[in-house]
Amino acid sequence: MVVVPAVPTRSREWTPVLTGLRADLLDCVQVNLAALADRAYGPGAHLALGATLRFATVVGPAGTPAVTASVEQRLTEAADLLGLRVTRRWDDVPGARLRELLAEHSPLYVVADTFTMSWLPYAGNQHMEHSFLLVDAGEQCVVVDGYHNSTQWGDARPGTWRMSAADFDAAVPRATAMTVAADGAPVLDRATVLRDNAAALRAGADRIEDYLTAVRRRAGEAEAAAQLVLDVWLLGRSRALHAAWLAGDPATADAAREAAGRADAWLALAGQSYVAMRRVRRGGVFPTPVLDQLDGLLRDDVALAGRLADAGPVPPPQDGPAADPGRIRAVLADEVRAVLGVGPEVPVEGRPLRTLSGFNSFRLVEVIERAEARLGVELDPDDLTGTALHDLDSLGAVFDRARPAAQGVSGR
Structure with a gap:
């Protein structure tokens, strides 16, 4: 396939809109809905897309x-969170018909296949649903696309491009086009949104467990490893967008800082999982630590959402005897071994606590109380969810945010 590159240009109307987008936090369907929102309501309006925090799965191409x-999911979110409503829709239309439609309906929000989109590095390389805005189809066609990503074929960056009608028709041979009306951004009640987030993630705990089980079983397969990379990428961007939304209200500034730290961990994992996938493609083994980190981050999502809903803004980390995460993990490992009566030769880290011989809920309570005494802290009972008590990493995360004990520190 011969791809004729689109010509970068500037737009008095759209270039300033793209400049104000947090495009690095949005996927390729969201980003141009975000552009429509900021054009209608002003800079930063699009951050409301980060209000919801979910973990939803479908059966993927690899069978995991x-x-x-999906496009439909993103359109629903844009309607609920931004008041963007699809007023007209045309499916399976060619580029020439898009140009005709634009004469009466401008701009058009368009979803098509990246494989032929000449302004993207995916052209000729990868098939994927992708959105853009068609804003002019006069002497030349003008496309606006806010997408921001780095790929193995080059970088995609927000911009505006012009091309001839013939080149546009070749770049978009088939597409779905929509007109989108801005009915007014709804006022979101943050407390309600945070409660809904926590409830949704808690209700999806079994889904998370099923996902982790399937991923661990199939991560060594090339197609499953590739899907995992995409999953982590999507989760990382959604968590970073959530942190950016939280940062928009001073009342949740502390929560935003912690959420941003967790999002950074997700985005770092995206890079690690990509390296792991490349290793699998060369016949290697998918590294277990990457899967362990995925496990911990998903469980931390549930815990963080619960704290935000139950206790409001997350307090800043406390300076005190439990401030060092390394020390916390060492104390927890020490106390697990002490309670179970086993020596250092028995591995207690990097595995579910329930797999340890003799471990049960009574032993867990004893471990927690002994660790609280040694570290001089008290855990919030609301933090002691099933996911928080899964292994030393998730339990350590609870101790990381524990408050100093009201009583004196034990001399043990």
Whole structure:
């Protein structure tokens, strides 16, 4: 396939809109809905897309659960969170028909296949649903696309491009086009949104467990490893967008800082999982630590959402005897071994606590109380969810945010 490159240009109307987008936090369907929102309501309006925090899966191409971000899901979110409503829709239309439609309906929000989109590095390389805005189809066609990503074929960056009608028709041979009306951004009640987030993630705990089980079983397969990379990428961007939304209100500034730290961990994992996938493609083994980190981050999502809903803004980390995460993990490992009466030769880290011989809920309570005494802290009972008590990493995360004990520190 011969791809004729589109010509970068500037737009008095759209270039300033793209400049104000957090495009690095949005996927390729969201980003141009975000552009429509900021054009209608002003800079930063699009951050409301980060209000909801979910973990939803479908059966992916590899036969394993895959994190979903369908066009229909994104349109529903844009309607609920931004008041963007699809007023007209045309499916399976060619580029020439898009140009005709634009004469009466401008701009058009368009979803098509990246494989032929000449302004993207995916052209000729990868098939994927992708959105853009068609804003002019006069002497030349003008496309606006806010997408921001780095790929193995080059970088995609927000911009505006012009091309001839013939080149546009070749770049978009088939598409779905929509007109989108901005009915007014709804006022979101943050407390209600945070409660809904926590409830949804808690209700999806079994889904998370099923996902992790499937991923661990199939991560060594090339197609499943590739899907995992996409999953982590989507989760990382959604968590970073959530942190950006939280940062928009001073009342949740502390929560935003912690959420941003967790999002950074997700985005770092995206890079690690990509390297792991490349290793699998060369016949290697998918590294277990990457899967362990995925496990911990998903469980931390549930815990963080619960704290935000139950206790409001997350307090800043406390300076005190439990401030060092390394020390916390060492104390927890020490106390697990002490309670179970086993020596250092028995591995207690990097595995579910329930797999340890003799471990049960009574032993867990004893471990927690002994660790609280040594570290001089008290855990919030609301933090002691099933996911928080899964292993030393998730339990350590609870101790990381524990408050100093009201009584004196034990001399043990």
